[in-house]
Each structure stands twice: as C-alpha cells, then as structure tokens.
Amino acid sequence: MGGIREYFGNISDALVTTVKGMAITGRHFTSEPPITVQYPRDRLAVPPSYRGVHILEQQKCIDCKLCAKACPVDCIEIEAVHHGRILEWQKFTIDYKKCIFCEFCIPPCPKDCIHMTAEYEMATAVNDTMIEDLLTWTGLRANDRREVEAGEAKKAGKPAPPAPEGVTPQPGGPAGGNAAPSGVVVTSAYAPGSPGAPGGLPRGPRKARDGSASPAAPAAPASAAAPAAPAAPAAPGGDLAARVAAIKAGLASKGKGPS
Amino acid sequence: MEALIGFFGDKLHVSGTLALSLAYATCIGSLLGFVTVYAMFAIWMERKVAAHMQVRYGPMETGGWHGWSQSIADAVKLLFKEDLLPRDANQVLFWIAPAIVFCGVFAGLVAVPFAVGVQIADVHLGLFLILSLAAVEVVGVIMAGWASNSKYALFGAVREAAQVVSYEVPAAVALLVPVLVVGSFRLGDFNAWQEEHGWLVFHNPFVVVSALIFFIASLAGCKRAPFDLPEAESELVSGFHTEYSGMRFSFFFLEEYVSMFVSSLLVATLFFGGWTLPFLNVSAMPAPVGLVVLLAKTFFFIFVQMWLRWTLPRLRVDQVMAMGFKYLLPWGFVCVVATAVFEAQGWRWLPV
Numbered sequence: 001m002g003g004i005r006e007y008f009g010n011i012s013d014a015l016v017t018t019v020k021g022m023a024i025t026g027r028h029f030t031s032e033p034p035i036t037v038q039y040p041r042d043r044l045a046v047p048p049s050y051r052g053v054h055i056l057e058q059q060k061c062i063d064c065k066l067c068a069k070a071c072p073v074d075c076i077e078i079e080a081v082h083h084g085r086i087l088e089w090q091k092f093t094i095d096y097k098k099c100i101f102c103e104f105c106i107p108p109c110p111k112d113c114i115h116m117t118a119e120y121e122m123a124t125a126v127n128d129t130m131i132e133d134l135l136t137w138t139g140l141r142a143n144d145r146r147e148v149e150a151g152e153a154k155k156a157g158k159p160a161p162p163a164p165e166g167v168t169p170q171p172g173g174p175a176g177g178n179a180a181p182s183g184v185v186v187t188s189a190y191a192p193g194s195p196g197a198p199g200g201l202p203r204g205p206r207k208a209r210d211g212s213a214s215p216a217a218p219a220a221p222a223s224a225a226a227p228a229a230p231a232a233p234a235a236p237g238g239d240l241a242a243r244v245a246a247i248k249a250g251l252a253s254k255g256k257g258p259s
Numbered sequence: 260m261e262a263l264i265g266f267f268g269d270k271l272h273v274s275g276t277l278a279l280s281l282a283y284a285t286c287i288g289s290l291l292g293f294v295t296v297y298a299m300f301a302i303w304m305e306r307k308v309a310a311h312m313q314v315r316y317g318p319m320e321t322g323g324w325h326g327w328s329q330s331i332a333d334a335v336k337l338l339f340k341e342d343l344l345p346r347d348a349n350q351v352l353f354w355i356a357p358a359i360v361f362c363g364v365f366a367g368l369v370a371v372p373f374a375v376g377v378q379i380a381d382v383h384l385g386l387f388l389i390l391s392l393a394a395v396e397v398v399g400v401i402m403a404g405w406a407s408n409s410k411y412a413l414f415g416a417v418r419e420a421a422q423v424v425s426y427e428v429p430a431a432v433a434l435l436v437p438v439l440v441v442g443s444f445r446l447g448d449f450n451a452w453q454e455e456h457g458w459l460v461f462h463n464p465f466v467v468v469s470a471l472i473f474f475i476a477s478l479a480g481c482k483r484a485p486f487d488l489p490e491a492e493s494e495l496v497s498g499f500h501t502e503y504s505g506m507r508f509s510f511f512f513l514e515e516y517v518s519m520f521v522s523s524l525l526v527a528t529l530f531f532g533g534w535t536l537p538f539l540n541v542s543a544m545p546a547p548v549g550l551v552v553l554l555a556k557t558f559f560f561i562f563v564q565m566w567l568r569w570t571l572p573r574l575r576v577d578q579v580m581a582m583g584f585k586y587l588l589p590w591g592f593v594c595v596v597a598t599a600v601f602e603a604q605g606w607r608w609l610p611v
C-alpha cells in the first residue's frame with residue numbers, strides 16, 4: 001500500500017507545487033514592479049564613500065609623493081620641479097590599468113588634496129586613455145612664473161639668499177600660497193596672460209566630460225597694475241571645489257551615521 | 260477554400276486549375292505571413308513575460324514602446340547572418356532538417372478552423388492529420404541532431420527520440436476523450452458541438468483530467484520547459500540546433516513557436532469551446548468575431564505555457580519517462596474508459 005500512497009502523493013505534490021510556483025511567478029508578473037534600472041537613463045545612487053576616479057586639488061599639493069609611495073601597485077607617477085615652494089608641474093598621472101581603487105593613496109596625504117570621486121564610467125576602447133593626468137595645469141602658472149623669475153633675478157643681482165617674503169603667501173591669498181606677491185617687481189619677459197606665457201592654460205583629464213572644462217581657468221589677470229588682483233588662475237574650477245566639498249560632506253555624514 | 264476558388268473564378272475569370280492554384284497560393288501566403296508575424300509577437304511576449312516574472316523589464320529600447328520591434332530587429336539580424344555548415348556534417352540532412360521540422364507543424368495549420376468558414380481544408384480526420392504532421396517534426400529534429408556531427412546536437416536528438424514516445428502516446432489517448440464525446444475527428448464539429456452543448460471541459464470530470472493530460476503532453480511536444488530536454492541550454496549548449504546559425508536556426512525557433520500555437524489552439528478548440536462563448540451565439544456573428552475569440556483563448560494558453568516555463572525547473576530524462584508512462588498514460592486510459600461509460604449511460608458530472 002505504501003507504493004500506492006507514494007503514487008498518489010506524487011500526483012498531489014506535483015499539482016500543489018506547480019500551483020504554488022505559478023502563484024509566486026504570477027504575483028511577480030502582475031504586481032511587482034521591476035527592480036532593475038534602465039542604466040544609461042536611470043542610475044542607482046552611488047554611496048558617498050564610493051571609490052571611483054581620483055581628483056586632485058593641485059594648488060594644495062606639495063609634491064611629497066606620499067600617495068605614490070603608499071600605492072600598492074605603483075600606479076601613481078608624479079613629477080614636478082621645485083622652485084623653492086613653488087612647483088613647476090610636469091605630471092601627476094594615475095594608471096587606471098593598474099589602479100585597484102584601494103584608497104590607500106588618500107590617507108597619507110598631508111595636505112588632504114587627493115580624493116576619490118563617485119565617478120565609475122571609465123570604459124574605453126583605447127589603452128592609452130587609461131592613464132589619466134590629474135593635473136589642472138602643467139608647468140608654472142603666470143603668477144608663479146613671475147615670482148620665480150623675480151627670485152632668480154634677485155639671486156643674480158645679489159648673492160644673498162632671496163628674501164623670504166618673495167615666496168611667502170600673502171595674507172588673504174588663497175590657501176596654498178599661489179597669490180601674486182604684491183611687493184615683487186615683475187621683470188618677466190612674458191607679458192602676463194599673453195598667449196606666449198606657458199603653463200597658464202589648464203590641462204586636465206575628464207574636463208571635456210564633466211563640462212566644467214572652464215577654458216576660463218585662464219592665465220593671470222591681464223593687468224599687472226593690479227597686483228593683489230584675483231589670483232584666480234589658481235582657483236580650480238568651481239566644479240572641482242564643489243565636488244571636493246561634496247565628497248567631504250558625504251564622508252563626514254557617513255562617519256556620523258548610525259553605522 | 261471553396262469560397263476563394265469561387266472568388267478567383269468569378270472575379271478573374273480563370274479556369275478551374277488556375278483558380279485552385281491561386282487559391283492555394285493565397286492560403287499558404289497568408290498563413291506564412293500570419294505565422295511569421297505571430298512568431299515575432301510571441302517571442303517578444305515570451306521575453307516580456309519572462310522578464311516580468313523575474314521582476315525585470317525585458318527588451319525596452321528597440322522601437323520605442325517597450326521594445327516592441329525587438330523581434331523584427333532579431334529577424335533581420337538572423338536573415339543576414341552567415342549560414343554555417345560544419346565541416347564534417349552530413350550536408351543533405353543538415354540542410355533539409357529545418358525544412359522538415361518547420362513543414363511538419365506548419366502543415367498542421369491547414370486543417371485548423373479559425374472561425375466559421377475560415378479554414379483552408381475541411382479535413383474529416385483533421386485532428387488526426389494535425390497530430391500526425393506534428394509527429395513528422397520529430398524526424399526533422401533527429402535528422403538535425405544526427406547530421407550536425409556534434410555530440411551536443413546528437414544528445415539533444417536522442418533525448419527527443421526518447422521523449423517522443425512518452426508524450427505522444429498520452430497525448431493521443433487524452434484526445435480520444437473529446438473525440439468519444441463529440442463522435443468526430445473533424446475540428447469544425449467540435450466547435451459546432453460545443454456551441455450547442457457547452458464547453459467540453461464542463462462535460463464530465465474525466466474530460467477535465469484529459470484536458471490536463473493533453474496540455475502537459477503538448478508542452479513536451481513543443482519541447483517547452485519543463486520538458487525542454489532536447490535543447491536543454493544549461494546542459495547541451497542548445498541541444499539539437501547547436502550547430503545551426505542564421506536563417507536555419509530561425510526555422511527551428513519559428514517551429515517551436517508555431518507548435519506552441521497549434522497545441523494551444525487544439526486545447527482551446529477541443530476543450531474550451533473553440534470560437535464559441537457561453538451565452539453568446541458566436542457562430543451566427545461575422546467570422547472575425549469568432550477569430551478574435553479563438554485567438555484570445557489560444558494566446559491565453561500560450562501565456563500559460565510561458566508561465567509554466569518560467570515557473571518549473573527542467574525534469575530529468577527518467578522523470579519525463581515516469582511522467583509519461585506511469586502518470587499520464589494510465590490516467591488517460593482511465594479517462595477514456597470512464598468517459599465511454601458516462602456517455603453510454605448519459606451521465607454528466609454525477610452518475611445519477
């Protein structure tokens with residue numbers, strides 16, 4: 001009799017489980033809205049602590065190379081020529097073919113100038129574009145150039161070491177000390193802001209994409225007669241500042257969060 | 260059919276043979292067109308049904324509204340794809356297998372009454388003809404698997420050969436029940452009978468069981484989950500049509516959807532009233548009404564087939580055999596005998 005019980009048990013099991021399964025799939029079909037996202041148009045929110053592409057606040061960076069040393073895969077390459085405290089930037093690249101997004105480069109930074117953004121769309125068809133230059137400008141900015149050349153002129157004129165005020169950031173100048181010192185006599189061969197002045201133009205990765213590629217992050221203000229005038233060239237695009245602020249706010253709120 | 264011949268004879272003033280050929284060409288052309296459009300719609304529908312049962316969207320981009328033209332894009336792609344022939348394949352068998360498979364199920368549509376008077380050939384053994392032609396499809400599947408010279412394709416073909424015995428017999432036995440009640444193999448008679456006496460599923464309890472048995476067996480006949488052993492994607496790449504590409508592959512695809520259509524249409528016609536509706540005399544209405552009613556019922560059963568596919572896991576080979584021989588077939592016999600007794604005694608639901 002056990003066989004017969006098993007036989008009819010099988011039939012009722014098959015019917016009952018099929019009906020149950022169809023009830024589940026039927027409920028999904030009729031009443032549950034899809035949980036997937038139509039990606040290019042709709043996107044899921046990225047958590048604030050997401051480790052995406054880096055950004056660099058170049059005016060704060062002091063070329064200490066601590067981030068490059070911290071990098072476990074050696075994907076950061078930094079080159080800059082030091083003129084006192086003024087840096088003549090050559091490159092600050094991150095090779096995203098190597099980068100493992102471990103975020104080890106962020107904590108060592110003494111100036112808190114390198115950050116990771118939430119940007120994750122890095123797919124490309126060309127290998128070379130995977131090496132990103134984080135610099136907003138290369139070489140010297142016009143103000144710095146004036147300063148450096150003034151210093152050199154001083155050095156050439158009198159053997160005494162250059163007066164410290166030549167490179168000391170003026171009060172009121174932006175943090176990072178790139179303000180044009182008001183007391184320095186400009187002897188540059190370059191007319192400030194003239195097209196010939198090298199290094200004045202911003203150059204950076206991803207600018208074309210995020211649209212803030214301010215072509216106006218421009219060379220120095222045209223008038224040397226307004227010495228304390230906006231050291232704006234140093235100001236990174238407002239976009240960069242905003243993004244950094246957003247990242248910091250996100251991290252802070254996350255730290256205070258319930259977790 | 261006769262109406263078409265008469266139409267060509269009267270309007271175009273053509274001779275008998277030419278009128279006949281023209282009428283046949285029209286019928287075949289319209290059926291082919293219908294089948295192609297239907298298959299495209301059914302494939303899109305299957306993808307949407309599958310997606311929503313899995314709580315996702317499915318195709319959303321092509322054509323704008325919910326990816327409605329995705330199937331058209333796929334068909335165009337398949338048309339222009341390279342037609343590959345494996346080096347060691349049996350060329351002749353490899354080439355004619357898709358044709359045999361497709362013709363088997365497509366020819367079955369000839370005997371199907373879509374509405375009052377909308378039928379290509381009013382065959383007296385229509386049900387028998389459809390079942391026989393559907394069985395030809397299996398030959399094509401085995402040919403395709405054998406000719407491909409690939410072990411996955413061969414496995415698929417052998418599984419189909421093993422499976423066919425275990426579902427064809429219960430299906431045929433289960434179909435004896437409505438035939439017993441109506442007393443005819445002609446599909447038109449089923450519609451007429453049900454117009455008069457009500458749907459066959461409500462006739463007696465054993466017709467309900469036989470309807471269930473036939474539906475399950477027809478799932479296996481369409482090689483649909485949970486009986487999709489011949490093309491089990493997770494085990495055999497894609498089974499008997501592994502080596503096919505382009506247009507030939509799309510014929511196998513078309514065949515699967517057409518055979519879904521035919522078996523759903525048989526379920527609707529034999530057990531669920533065909534084009535008839537309760538409390539309405541559809542046969543007296545214009546033919547398009549009956550056509551819409553029948554197609555609505557057919558698409559409901561196609562939807563149930565899809566629903567089952569995305570609900571149930573695939574059975575093992577031995578489970579398919581057990582299902583066919585230990586469960587479906589004995590209950591089919593029980594239904595036949597019991598229905599015969601019920602009919603002889605004039606009983607309906609309760610033997611009173």
